Amino acid sequence: MSASGDVVDRAGTGPTAGTAGPAAPAQGPVLEVEGLTISLRTARGLRRAVDGISFSIDRAEILGIAGESGSGKTLTALSVLGLLPGGARTGGSVRFQGRELLTLNRRQLREVRGKQVALVSQDPSTALHPLLRVEVQMTEHVRAHLGFTHDQARARAVEMLEAVRIPDPEAALAAHPHQFSGGMRQRIAIAMALACEPALILADEPTTALDVTVQAGILRLLDRLRRERGVSVMIITHDLGVLSSVADRICVLYGGRMAEYGRTGDVLGAPRHPYTQGLMRSLPGASEEGAPMVPIQGSPPSLDDMPAGCAFHPRCEHARERCRTVVPSLRTLPGGRGLACDVDPFGQADEGVAGMERP
Amino acid sequence: MSPAGLGRFLARRLGIGAVLVVGITLVAFVLTHIVPADPATANLGQRALGDPAIVKAFNHEYGLDKPVVDQYFIYLWKLLHGNFGISEQSHRPVATDLGQYVPATIELALFAIVISVVVGVGLGVLAAVRRGRPVDSVLRVVSLLGVSMPTFWVALFAFYLFFYKLGWLPSGGRLSPGLQPPKEITGLYTVDALLHGQWSLFVNALQHLILPGIVLGIFTVGTVLRFTRASVLEVINNDYVRAARAKGLPEWTVITRHVMRPALLSIATVAGIAFGGLLSGTVLVEKIYSWPGIGQYAYNSAVNLDLPAIMGVSMVVAVIYILINLAVDVLYSVLDPRIELR
Numbered sequence: 001m002s003a004s005g006d007v008v009d010r011a012g013t014g015p016t017a018g019t020a021g022p023a024a025p026a027q028g029p030v031l032e033v034e035g036l037t038i039s040l041r042t043a044r045g046l047r048r049a050v051d052g053i054s055f056s057i058d059r060a061e062i063l064g065i066a067g068e069s070g071s072g073k074t075l076t077a078l079s080v081l082g083l084l085p086g087g088a089r090t091g092g093s094v095r096f097q098g099r100e101l102l103t104l105n106r107r108q109l110r111e112v113r114g115k116q117v118a119l120v121s122q123d124p125s126t127a128l129h130p131l132l133r134v135e136v137q138m139t140e141h142v143r144a145h146l147g148f149t150h151d152q153a154r155a156r157a158v159e160m161l162e163a164v165r166i167p168d169p170e171a172a173l174a175a176h177p178h179q180f181s182g183g184m185r186q187r188i189a190i191a192m193a194l195a196c197e198p199a200l201i202l203a204d205e206p207t208t209a210l211d212v213t214v215q216a217g218i219l220r221l222l223d224r225l226r227r228e229r230g231v232s233v234m235i236i237t238h239d240l241g242v243l244s245s246v247a248d249r250i251c252v253l254y255g256g257r258m259a260e261y262g263r264t265g266d267v268l269g270a271p272r273h274p275y276t277q278g279l280m281r282s283l284p285g286a287s288e289e290g291a292p293m294v295p296i297q298g299s300p301p302s303l304d305d306m307p308a309g310c311a312f313h314p315r316c317e318h319a320r321e322r323c324r325t326v327v328p329s330l331r332t333l334p335g336g337r338g339l340a341c342d343v344d345p346f347g348q349a350d351e352g353v354a355g356m357e358r359p
Numbered sequence: 360m361s362p363a364g365l366g367r368f369l370a371r372r373l374g375i376g377a378v379l380v381v382g383i384t385l386v387a388f389v390l391t392h393i394v395p396a397d398p399a400t401a402n403l404g405q406r407a408l409g410d411p412a413i414v415k416a417f418n419h420e421y422g423l424d425k426p427v428v429d430q431y432f433i434y435l436w437k438l439l440h441g442n443f444g445i446s447e448q449s450h451r452p453v454a455t456d457l458g459q460y461v462p463a464t465i466e467l468a469l470f471a472i473v474i475s476v477v478v479g480v481g482l483g484v485l486a487a488v489r490r491g492r493p494v495d496s497v498l499r500v501v502s503l504l505g506v507s508m509p510t511f512w513v514a515l516f517a518f519y520l521f522f523y524k525l526g527w528l529p530s531g532g533r534l535s536p537g538l539q540p541p542k543e544i545t546g547l548y549t550v551d552a553l554l555h556g557q558w559s560l561f562v563n564a565l566q567h568l569i570l571p572g573i574v575l576g577i578f579t580v581g582t583v584l585r586f587t588r589a590s591v592l593e594v595i596n597n598d599y600v601r602a603a604r605a606k607g608l609p610e611w612t613v614i615t616r617h618v619m620r621p622a623l624l625s626i627a628t629v630a631g632i633a634f635g636g637l638l639s640g641t642v643l644v645e646k647i648y649s650w651p652g653i654g655q656y657a658y659n660s661a662v663n664l665d666l667p668a669i670m671g672v673s674m675v676v677a678v679i680y681i682l683i684n685l686a687v688d689v690l691y692s693v694l695d696p697r698i699e700l701r
């Protein structure tokens with residue numbers, strides 16, 4: 001299956017797309033984030049970088065987290081692993097398979113990291129250790145977590161390299177990361193993440209550093225892995241185009257808050273939040289009429305000058321007076337959709353009330 | 360790096376090293392010949408100086424009556440045959456003197472560099488990991504003291520405290536009076552004593568090493584500490600360190616395997632440079648602790664204008680520097696697979 005086929009498959013069929021996944025067992029979500037807040041210590045005191053984010057990821061599901069730079073995507077992912085910068089304070093709840101992660105101690109966190117939740121970083125040329133052979137990097141956590149012998153861990157490494165389609169796994173193990181291309185490195189990084197068979201992979205901009213042609217391959221790989229192995233994936237990106245092909249659901253962040261979330265077909269097919277609209281229009285050739293790309297005016301706020309009211313109001317064409325003072329609350333729309341815009345300029349009159357079902 | 364590649368690299372670098380040594384002989388030779396003092400004046404007694412025949416014989420014996428260029432080539436020719444000439448103070452072949460004094464200095468310098476690199480790296484990592492905490496502040500003061508205290512001051516103070524006041528450590532020399540050195544294998548008393556299984560001799564030699572070794576290494580501790588802290592902090596914020604933590608590895612593994620390896624690259628360079636600086640420190644330390652090494656020998660040769668000895672020492676020091684640099688480069692390629700030795 002090609003990536004472009006996926007685009008049609010998921011983005012084009014509307015509200016039913018998300019339900020066509022693999023047979024998920026009837027159990028709770030793998031990850032549930034509820035009202036997550038993260039405050040960071042900055043030069044000017046404690047600043048809230050993530051404010052009230054909620055989402056969940058089911059088994060074998062791909063959730064996309066989208067937003068411009070500084071919207072809090074990486075912090076959200078790091079909070080799951082307890083890897084936030086020193087002095088960070090968290091609130092709300094992050095539950096993995098029903099277990100609260102935000103209150104774990106260091107030893108308990110280490111048990112989760114790499115074994116149950118794995119991280120794949122943006123740039124494989126910096127995320128793989130330049131001086132250690134691939135074999136060391138692919139087996140050290142397997143041995144630490146699963147108590148494997150050297151040979152068992154090596155066999156596991158070969159298996160995972162095969163799963164990500166590295167041509168000659170034995171040779172790859174003996175090599176150093178700089179001997180591979182960017183795309184191959186990212187495959188190795190994903191194989192490394194898979195090695196302990198975690199239930200969840202957090203992929204922080206896994207394709208941003210790669211060529212466009214290579215990007216599609218990595219996305220197809222993640223899609224295949226969740227289908228074949230039942231692993232859940234959180235893909236972080238600032239590029240909605242990346243998500244259209246693989247994500248089941250999308251969560252759009254702005255200024256550390258949720259702007260909009262819902263099934264991929266819904267959100268990308270008919271974006272309701274002015275920010276999502278703006279992101280869509282800024283994609284090259286993404287809109288239906290093939291209109292030219294229009295970047296969003298201005299730039300995202302930094303922690304130190306977060307606007308009052310709706311954080312997006314200085315850049316929003318639809319802003320009203322109340323947007324400057326009142327923080328819009330996240331309303332639930334029909335179809336499990338969420339929206340944080342009080343003006344809702346693209347909404348339909350009969351749909352705008354929380355809890356109402358579609359006719 | 361393949362063994363063949365390493366062999367080619369070593370051959371090339373040793374060749375360049377040889378050229379450097381010849382260059383150094385030239386510089387040393389020129390320097391010693393523009394020194395205005397007359398070796399005959401420095402070496403002959405008052406009475407002998409009054410007798411032109413004796414002065415002439417002296418100058419003839421040391422080739423001092425030949426043209427300078429000839430003197431240089433004669434010297435080079437002798438060097439090629441391992442003949443450094445006769446020391447004008449000890450009246451023994453310089454090569455024999457060097458054979459006696461060089462191992463003493465190597466033992467002292469190796470002891471000092473190993474101790475100070477181990478301590479400096481350890482404390483530097485500690486300071487980096489505890490950045491901004493009280494430990495870090497204390498270590499900052501320690502490293503500052505280490506690099507700013509004058510060696511002669513530390514040497515005298517340590518001498519006063521540990522020998523005179525406390526009596527814990529011997530005042531100087533390589534062994535206590537009356538003890539026979541171990542039968543020579545490497546010339547390093549501690550190593551040779553161990554190889555012969557002479558425990559009490561080993562302990563005695565080690566006791567004599569401690570005071571001069573630490574005094575000599577204290578500056579290096581400060582330098583290595585500072586540098587280690589900086590390079591660990593540089594490495595520790597890398598993506599690959601976060602990736603190692605995200606894999607759930609124990610913090611000890613993250614630091615020793617993922618952080619220290621890249622940090623060691625730059626530490627190796629600093630340690631190499633520090634070793635050079637440490638060698639020049641031996642002159643003072645050997646004098647104070649009566650350590651019979653080439654530091655003292657160099658000092659005595661210089662004040663006595665003992666030309667053959669001065670040039671012999673220059674040669675040895677040059678070769679040591681070249682070997683240190685080579686060792687650092689080879690270490691680099693062992694630590695970093697991306698570096699191709701050329």
Ligand SMILES: Nc1ncnc2c1ncn2[C@@H]1O[C@H](COP(=O)(O)OP(=O)(O)OP(=O)(O)O)[C@@H](O)[C@H]1O
Pocket residue numbers: 040041042049067068069070071072073074075076085238301302303
């Ligand atoms: N260690 C830190 N110290 C201070 N502020 C930080 C730190 N890490 C992140 N921030 C701030 O927190 C906010 C959210 O950061 P985050 O890294 O989560 O953004 P992001 O959405 O991942 O952006 P990007 O697309 O640039 O990766 C930003 O304003 C960022 O400047």
Ligand code: SF4
Pocket residue numbers: 273274275310311312313314316317318319320323328340341342343344
């Ligand atoms: S709340 Fe107001 S400023 Fe914010 S997105 Fe909606 S219209 Fe724009």
Ligand SMILES: [Mg+2]
Pocket residue numbers: 073074075204
């Ligand atoms: Mg980020």
